[in-house]
Amino acid sequence: MSEDMRPSWTQRIQEIGVSLPAVAAPVAAYVPAIRTGSLVYTSGQVPIVDGALAATGKVGGDVSPEEAKQHARTCALNALAAVDALVGLDSVVRIVKVVGFVASADGFTGQPAVINGASELFGEIFGEAGQHARSAVGVSELPLGAPVEVEIIVEVD
Structure with missing residues (x-):
């Protein structure tokens, strides 16, 4: 789709009633996002809201799968x-790849449903351009004790 034919994603976000937060400050030696060619790679993002981690704990234990899905959206x-x-x-052309990490309690296998919180948001905003390849991985721990972390690769013009 040509740039002049593409909808305004900024306008679309407003239409669905969400807003972008301020960029979360890195908690280590990295940058939030980097561009190479027509791709932007983000660093893993945890559910920071107003400068603070929204939740800690393991999904399927301290954090319910439903709560974790909302954190993935964040x-x-x-x-x-x-x-x-x-x-x-x-400038986004499409969401190319989503990688989601879920801090999982023993026996928790619902990682794909948790990461749907991110995938469904991209569909709401970008429609067909939000369809992407994806990995949803269960891990024992995440930075700061976060229950979920998401990184994306985006094609831009």
Whole structure:
């Protein structure tokens, strides 16, 4: 789709009633997002809200799968904020790949449903351009004790 034919993603976000947060400050030696060619890679984003981690714990234990799905949505918004700060949200051509990590209690196998919180948000905002390849991985621990972390690869013009 040509740039002049593509909808305004900034306008679409407003239409669905969400807003991008401020870019979360890195907690170690990295940048929130980097561009190479026509791709933007974000660093892993945890559910930071207003500068603080929204939850800690393991999914299927301290954190319910439903709560974790909402946290994955927050992670996705944080990732989009990093993209927006680097290149502008309206330069997004498509979401290429989503990688989600879920801090999982023993025996928890619902990682794909948790990461749907991010995937469904990308569909709401970008429609067909939000369809992406994806990995949903269960891990024993995440930075700061976060229950979920999401990183994305985005094609931009």
